[in-house]
Amino acid sequence: MYVYLLLAISLSMLTTAAVLFFLMKKKIAFYTRLEKSFDIIVEGLSKLDPEAPEEEFFQNILDIAMKVVPEANKGSVSRITEEGDWIFVASKGHTVDLFGRKFPARYLFRAGKEPVEVNFLEYDNGFLPDEMWDFFKKTLRGTRMSLVVGLFAGDEFLGNIALDSPREHFSDLSKKVLKSLGNLASTYLLLKNTLKREQYLQRVLKTIFTLLLLFRKQISIEDFLNEALQKILESTHYFVGGAVFRENEVISSVALEEIPQMILKSKEGTGKIETIEEGGKYYVIVHLEVEELPSYSIIFTSKTSVEPSFLGVLNTFAEITTIYIKEHQLHQKYREIALRDTLTGAYTRHYFNEWIYSHMAWLRRNQKTSVLVIFDLDGLKMINDTYGHLMGDKTLKEFVRILKETVRESDPIFRYGGDEFLLVLVDSKKENTPFTINRLRKNLRKINLPFEVDFSVGYEEIDGFIPIEKALARADDLLYRDKFRKRGENK
Template sequence: MTLVKSGQHLNRIGIAFSVIIVLWGLHLLYDRLILFHSLTAEAVFVGGGAALLGIFLLIKFTRCMNRQWEEQAKAYQELQKELEQKVKELTALHYLSQEEYLTQSLELFLQHLLETTCQIFQAPAGEVLLLDEDTGELTYKAAFGLSKEYVSRIKFKPGEGIIGRSALGEIVCTEDLNKDPRVKYPLENRLEGFRALMSVPLRLNEKIIGVMAVRAVEPRTFSSEDAQLLSTMANHAAHAIERQMMYRQLKEANEKLTLLYRIGKTLAKKLDLDEVFATLLEEILKAVEIERCSLFEVDQETGVIRGKISSVMSKEEIEKIVLPLEKSPVGMAVASGNNTLVIEDVSKIQTLSEESRGVLEKFGIKSMAVVLIKYGEKVAGAITLSSADYYRFTPQELELVEAVAEQAGIAIENARLYEEVSRIAITDELTGLFTRIYFNRRLEEEWARANRYDSSLSLVMIDIDDFKQVNDTRGHKVGDEVLKKVAYIIKNNLRASDVAARYGGDEFVLILPDTAEEGAVSVAEKIRKAVSELSDPKVTISAGVAVYQPGKYKNAEEMLIAADMAMYSAKSNLKNRTYIIN
């Protein structure tokens, strides 16, 4: 610029000097003409020559001046173009910076980025594709002006097509997609109606994480300035993506910690095993966007898995699932030695048992993930995520469920220990029947229910005939075996709703809810006949039955006394029979 100004200054001096020479030559001729009324050859030569020289120099310097003005105008135009480009760039970056901090969603930010970029380039469509680290493919993260069908169907690998070449670091511009042999999907591009495309890599600390591109409907030549501007936008997008990913990771970590705290706090209050599984299912469905989730209890000692609760099966359906651990998806996870097993296509697993395959087919499961619930090295249960499609479980989903499973292991073990302690407290150690304390509590509950709803209720008191003689002649060890056998027969002849307890010594008592006289006598007789078939030693029992009737007994204790009296009536009448108090 300084040289241009210096040249212009010299040209101005030259023009002024030329004008002076012209005027001096003309003045010389004028003076000779006025003074002598004639022009001499010398005067004409000197004055005319000076004027002609001045005119020649004037023309020369004027041309130089015009050339410099043209160069200066061109320089100004280029500067103006450069400034306009910078203004575009700064305006876009300022807008996007605002959008980045106003938008917490990466997908929404990229959508705004594309819309702004397309406005700047006056392009009807644009796209951002990111590299999937698992598959190594470029997948659409955001698109503007492209159909959903195209976006969902089209994928690139680095180096494939124009988009793929940018994933290798190349800035690629094509004036006409229909004529460019590098295009991977020419038909799809024609169907979308786009002819020109420019794509640039998304770089983050020298690492290429994706591609950004804009498209035009008509053939178009993208300039180097266009490529530079799009690269600037792409670099900004890459850093924004990094910040958004960091924000998302922090948010997910915070959500994970919050979830684990909430689950730990909730499970600490749960000592019922069913409630523990129900709480786990509820929390998993809140944390993971998947509809199908089931929880199983694993018993490694017996080699069996039992369904506990499911988001897609009824309580009856899931509890019917009792499968051998071996050759089941859960068993495969245990055998793998890993806490998590992902099965992308269950139909390809040849080692599944027929029972396991039948369950998977019944509920239309095509892919699944199994996350083991452990307490130390012991497998206590399993969480299964399943899908009716060939679903790819994300690392974030699996990590979250794994974290929940860690909390669950302690809770399940605590619930099991509580159940075991409770069972020991209410269970007779020798026979496995309930204790007298538990029986008394249940009797009061069933009495109150029968009294309130006028429902049927029966009690059966059982005593082994001549049991003292067995102990005296065969010893207490044989006597204990007799008690166990009688208890086993009693349990095998009762419903799940019935209660059997060892009342004391060789006496047993049964609570039969919703059972009238005929049913109670039938149960007592089945047990009596089964016991009479025992041998070595051969023993019999006597049974007494009492049936609830409104107003007949003042309380449960009176009804129990009536059953006891009926039993002693049976023993005093030849034994090995059933009596009922009317």
């Protein structure tokens, strides 16, 4: 009876684990595609020339949109002219060239900042004059659904990006990506409209988009904000110094020896941008608030008051940076999940194959050595046969937990096989390894299990020059010698 009950529980747990694994795999795939789409968007925007004609800008935006929304086979960008007309400023994939076509603005569909699906063949029918309707029927031939997002300069509606598809619906991923592209394009237009008379427009725009490209390198948030401080100080004549804060801690500062106490207290405000005058100096505080993360802020100091138009630029910078911090954190979170063994929490063998070569390069550059240690748990099959697989799983988890407590946080642990684990003692010598092994055995005796947990082990020193395959083979050979020695002693 108990055997059947345990079997039913085990099958239930396996089913749950399989479902969770499938859902996690699906989420990781979603965010991987999302990251690639953002890479395309940021790379495309960073190459834009602020002084180029608007037609070139809109065509580039449409090209980017077509790349990141796979359902679309044609698209267009339309905008409102100063005379009040509706004009197509970019077109791609249509049998009829839409570029330069003008129509009365009252017939323009005005999308918002959230992408919306529209069946224009139904929407426009009976709404447009006959001649316009005949024209759009030709351009929409083969289209079953369009995805439209508005372009804005602040709150001012400028036009639409419209993507047409032969499919009935667009995916949630495509909607999310087009929304981000619409927001960034709107930001670009706002910057251009508010700063078009400023001589340093190009430097400011290039600086912001260059900073966004840093996220593709997966640098830390602190490193990104330090770079942001430097670049913005270089690109504008307003500011003479600044500092980056995490909570109340200064991460870095440039030409800023002392910050008044009232400025530090004001960092707790809720607005993205704050301006404060104190002691003849002007301070601008850029707040970067993201849930589940420490609050960050950048404080700039100026000898003169800052024009509202430039505060708008900083507000845009804060919004964009906050978006990318969120995406960066999501990427790190799901990357960490993908690189961890779900049972033990150790890193996966796949990650070892990726990590070890960068570590070998680090050893060569710094003329250091590390020690590669291979563990094989003794008698795991007997534990599974005697006590069941749940107890076997618990043994593996307990072994990794004790191993983590025994070594330094900087020494990574990898699950290399079913009951095999790899440990890399970073910046260590071979002669120090027996002390670590003995300490591990002593700590394992503290585990509250109905049997003793022991292991066979082999290790080899690596210096970055000897191929890792040779070091692994040597450590593996020593492990099996240790295993056979134990079998001989137990006979």
